[in-house]
Amino acid sequence: MRRLLVAVPAAALVLTVSACGGAAGGGGANAGSTLSLATVTPPKSFEPGAMAMGGPEDHYYQAVYDTLLKLDAYGRPAAGLATNWNYDAANTTLSLTLRSGVTFTDGTKFDAEAVRTNLEHAKKGTGEAANALKFVDHVKAVDPTHVDIVLTSPDPSLTAGLARSAGYMDSPKAFTRGDVATRPVGTGPYRLDAKRSTAGDTYVFTRNAGYWDKIHYPYKEVSIKVLDDTTAALNALRSGQLQGMPGPSKDIVEGARKAGLTVTTFENGTMEGVFLWDRKGNNTKALGDVRVRRAINYAFDREAIVKNVKGGLGTATDQVFGSSTPAYDKSLEGAYGHDLGKAEKLMAEAGYAQGFSMTLPDFSPVYPNEQAAMTEALKSIGIKVTYQPITGDQVVGSIIGGKWPANFFSLTSSSPWAFIQLAVAPGATFNPFHVSDPKIAALLKTVQQSSGAAQDKALKQLNAYLVDQAWFAPWDVQKGAYVSAKTVKVTPIPGIAVPPLSGFSPAS
Amino acid sequence: MSLFLLRRLGAGLVLVFVIATATFFLTSVTGSDPARRIAGTQASAAQVIAKRHELGLDRPVLTRYTDWLSHAVRGDLGTSWFSNQPVTGLVGQALPVSLSLVLAATVLTAAVSIVLGVVAAVRGGWVDHVLQSISIVAFAVPNFLVGMVLALLLAVELGLFPAVGYVPLAGDPAGWLASITLPSIALAVGAIATVASQTRGSMIDVLRQDYVRTLRSRGLPVRSVLLKHALRNAAPTSLTVLSLQFIALIGGAVVIEKVFGLTGIGARATSAASQGDVPLVLGIVVVTVVLVVVVNLLVDVVLGWLNPKVRIA
Numbered sequence: 065m066r067r068l069l070v071a072v073p074a075a076a077l078v079l080t081v082s083a084c085g086g087a088a089g090g091g092g093a094n095a096g097s098t099l100s101l102a103t104v105t106p107p108k109s110f111e112p113g114a115m116a117m118g119g120p121e122d123h124y125y126q127a128v129y130d131t132l133l134k135l136d137a138y139g140r141p142a143a144g145l146a147t148n149w150n151y152d153a154a155n156t157t158l159s160l161t162l163r164s165g166v167t168f169t170d171g172t173k174f175d176a177e178a179v180r181t182n183l184e185h186a187k188k189g190t191g192e193a194a195n196a197l198k199f200v201d202h203v204k205a206v207d208p209t210h211v212d213i214v215l216t217s218p219d220p221s222l223t224a225g226l227a228r229s230a231g232y233m234d235s236p237k238a239f240t241r242g243d244v245a246t247r248p249v250g251t252g253p254y255r256l257d258a259k260r261s262t263a264g265d266t267y268v269f270t271r272n273a274g275y276w277d278k279i280h281y282p283y284k285e286v287s288i289k290v291l292d293d294t295t296a297a298l299n300a301l302r303s304g305q306l307q308g309m310p311g312p313s314k315d316i317v318e319g320a321r322k323a324g325l326t327v328t329t330f331e332n333g334t335m336e337g338v339f340l341w342d343r344k345g346n347n348t349k350a351l352g353d354v355r356v357r358r359a360i361n362y363a364f365d366r367e368a369i370v371k372n373v374k375g376g377l378g379t380a381t382d383q384v385f386g387s388s389t390p391a392y393d394k395s396l397e398g399a400y401g402h403d404l405g406k407a408e409k410l411m412a413e414a415g416y417a418q419g420f421s422m423t424l425p426d427f428s429p430v431y432p433n434e435q436a437a438m439t440e441a442l443k444s445i446g447i448k449v450t451y452q453p454i455t456g457d458q459v460v461g462s463i464i465g466g467k468w469p470a471n472f473f474s475l476t477s478s479s480p481w482a483f484i485q486l487a488v489a490p491g492a493t494f495n496p497f498h499v500s501d502p503k504i505a506a507l508l509k510t511v512q513q514s515s516g517a518a519q520d521k522a523l524k525q526l527n528a529y530l531v532d533q534a535w536f537a538p539w540d541v542q543k544g545a546y547v548s549a550k551t552v553k554v555t556p557i558p559g560i561a562v563p564p565l566s567g568f569s570p571a572s
Numbered sequence: 573m574s575l576f577l578l579r580r581l582g583a584g585l586v587l588v589f590v591i592a593t594a595t596f597f598l599t600s601v602t603g604s605d606p607a608r609r610i611a612g613t614q615a616s617a618a619q620v621i622a623k624r625h626e627l628g629l630d631r632p633v634l635t636r637y638t639d640w641l642s643h644a645v646r647g648d649l650g651t652s653w654f655s656n657q658p659v660t661g662l663v664g665q666a667l668p669v670s671l672s673l674v675l676a677a678t679v680l681t682a683a684v685s686i687v688l689g690v691v692a693a694v695r696g697g698w699v700d701h702v703l704q705s706i707s708i709v710a711f712a713v714p715n716f717l718v719g720m721v722l723a724l725l726l727a728v729e730l731g732l733f734p735a736v737g738y739v740p741l742a743g744d745p746a747g748w749l750a751s752i753t754l755p756s757i758a759l760a761v762g763a764i765a766t767v768a769s770q771t772r773g774s775m776i777d778v779l780r781q782d783y784v785r786t787l788r789s790r791g792l793p794v795r796s797v798l799l800k801h802a803l804r805n806a807a808p809t810s811l812t813v814l815s816l817q818f819i820a821l822i823g824g825a826v827v828i829e830k831v832f833g834l835t836g837i838g839a840r841a842t843s844a845a846s847q848g849d850v851p852l853v854l855g856i857v858v859v860t861v862v863l864v865v866v867v868n869l870l871v872d873v874v875l876g877w878l879n880p881k882v883r884i885a
Binding site for chain 2: 194297299475
């Protein structure tokens, strides 16, 4: 009897607690009114100019900020806060016509002066968003609804940047308050509910009642939970507590599929493969010979890598520009089909029949399969690789500093010109040996100063030359994956790392 | 007793200072580049230099240390480099999560392990064998594995508990209990095994003492002999082990917090350390060391109350 007296309250407690637990985690019950997502990192800063160009933090910013331009379903710039835009004949002034009747959530009117304040503030920032504005000389507020962005020289990737983090608009008053990094005041579909949010853990956004584009944001509330443990995130999704999370690896994607969750894949604008930095042969003489770089390209079996290493989350390619970009040339695919015979012949012609050695950064803790695939392919043509340990935060600095002749790498870009500015131009961040080539220089000039069909033609010529000269040994254009509950429909945009917030809607 | 407490308190303060100083210099000489990580992969070299200047990383390490220390003694632990939030706020938000978890696990450990330890010692025979076998298994199984199984069965499959997240006690006590139930059980399993074994051992020793035999021969009820006399004498050993387990549980919570998506001290510490968020790492270290010092002090006080000989020592 005594045991029964103990057991009954204990069972009641468990049932009460579990009943409340179900209610506490009731993401499923809220479907349609609250969108509950997970992401791997909290927002670093809401300050315009401090953000990355894109990535897992996008949802925080997209909830509160509008961008000057948006992206259409194909990843092309479309009307956002600016309803119309056009360049002058020299491509050095971008004129924007602004949407009227829009206000920030602090009541401040959105106008040309707000655009000027934001862009000039963002340009001084220390994030990638600021880097996207590097050609901006000054911004001129012509009248309340017209702005001229005057450039130091043409920037074919500016409109793509303004449709991403470089185009976020914060209230001009926010810049004077001193808490701009943590207290966003945008014109966006939601406003941050600071009282219900816990920094670094959960961010709750409630609807901005007067939002001008409500139709694309059907949820009354958005909750974003920071979960850097993907198993925990997957459990939350399976239990109905959350409705979406990025699928960062093939294991997670396979696990999600087995669990009956929806996996949406899309080209996320990231090119990956072996970046052959040392095209001059400063560090490793052999890489200065185009025949060696071509041999390396022939050594990779791209289809097998995509299938076995990436679990299908990629599209094998021989070129660095994605298929949705004007620089892409289908005829270049297969330029370096897997052919060890050709590779060995080229190595012998270059005087490296016995191969050579390289020291590369050890990425095996993060990319074990990619590194194994690279090692095996290089070994197959006699290139012996020695790996040097490196910590995660030293990777980029050491690459930029010219420490490595090559390494496995991935790079995301908003447009072909953005990629060129990142990894091809002589002063590009990821051209660590500052390699220049007269033909490339001439093509870059043409791309920068032309537009339309002439620009597309020059981009294709540049692409063909980069492939011919084997500046890179690309493997694939990554396929991003997003895992979601059956209650949610997810519509990604090609070239964007994470489906935008406007791409989420109730499945029914 | 006052002198004893003052000595312990003084030693505790020295410990906080030494560990914070060591942490500062260890995190400052790693050669890592948080400025690059914050600015982003595609940021230019000039932007990274500007970020480094903004964070004060271009100043000599000793200047940075004295600056940090002078603010820390006034209760200002700085601002997180990666979230731009005050460190005191971030730690203050994480502390209730970890304390809820660790205190619940400690209460669970104390309650279950004392019952198991006493039952095993008193009953002996097959009951003792079974309980000892269970203890060995519980001790051997990693707590994160227990956590994952609990999450999968009770949260994902049966939907009885939330799979991730923490609910503050003040707003929703039942939700709070639901959010910490599974993590606490996962965290407590190993500790229960350890403390139960210690309780069993010390109870067997005490029950063999002459005074227990005398009490029994005088006809005192078994319950009174066990709970009033034997358990009180066996308690100091169990309490010492329990206090050590409390500190171990703070460490164990790091993994459990990850499994259940709880943003406690452990989860904050691991992400801050992996990012190179030095101000946050330092803040967490200081608060954790203070916590350990306070717990040790409380245990000393309780032990002194239970056994006056401890105070003299």
